[in-house]
Amino acid sequence: MKKYLLTGLLVWLPLAVTVWVLSSVVGMLDGIFASLLVAAKTVLPLSAHATLDGWRDTKGLSVLVMISALLLTGAAVSNMVGQWLLNQSNRVFSNIPIVKSIYTSVKQVSDTLFSSSGQAFREAVLVRYPHAESYTVAFVTGKPSGEVAAKLPTDMVTVYVPTTPNPTSGYMLLVPSTDVIKLNMSVDEALKYVISMGVVAPPTNAGGPQVPPAGTPAAPGTHS
Template identity: 25%
Template sequence: MGTSIRVTFKRKFFAGLFVFIPVVITFFVISWFFSFVDSFLEPLYFKILGYHFPGIGFISAIIIIFLVGIISTNVFGKRIIDSFELLLLKIPVLKGIYTSVKQLVEAFSPESKVSSFKKFIIVEYPRPGVYSYGFLTKDCVIKAEKDGRESCLRAVYVPTNLIY
């Protein structure tokens, strides 16, 4: 009996940990980014406005991300970004980090040409009546015939937690 409780506790604890850690890390990274932008630009805003404006980092970060989006979709801006990317790829440690993060982001980007995830879908899985979310990775892998009709079988990636 004691072993069963210990095993169940261990399983549930690690399941919770694997859900909790990405959420906490995401929160801290976003919080750090906004705080960094806020602390970096706060002296400038203080000189302009004459007083402290709480939350200006959040607004500034949104504007900066939007401006980077404008620049990255512009022909000349794309050249600048490509040059910066080539510089990053020449630095050994940064190359590994940058390449990994870029591949991860592009995998989920709907506008990426190299994206393996074409669209978000819901499929009946793992048993009838239960639905899971997934990502369409290929439209028509195999043409199959069912009930006298030809249909396409699609490739779908369904993220699962194998802890349970």
């Protein structure tokens, strides 16, 4: 009976977690959408209230509205007029006290992470952490710059070490580029490996450098 219970759990658990996550996201969007409709009712005539109430009671409509808004926004800022409007709005938010510190920080991070030309989170690597005799999976986020780069003794790279099983929290490390070992697995495969605590291993790829023993100097050209 224990064997059958565990087998049934393994079958239903991924589906249950997926449904729970999607339901939570849809519920959050429905709440935001309902708040926007309430605000709209304060400025629209009474004749439009019945329509707004019908929209609020339609489950999942917020998801369609959000997707449509994202598509329209992306299309709008793809031309010169949209870019000008976007720059003006960025300038306004960047001059509002308190708001500018939050808005500017989030914008810089999002531009770095989601830019098609950026290098952040494009490569999975191995680094020695938390001590010289152990390794962990990390993601290259770039290279140090400014004062930090000027005061570092050698060529370094910035990596993000995610925690398990929640990869949204972790540690930023500055490590010598010669100590970073490239992995042939994709970023998605590396994330699955981290989230599953090493249970879901990606397909074995014999290519690439091997991990040297602790204290062994790296051979030229074997590390990134």
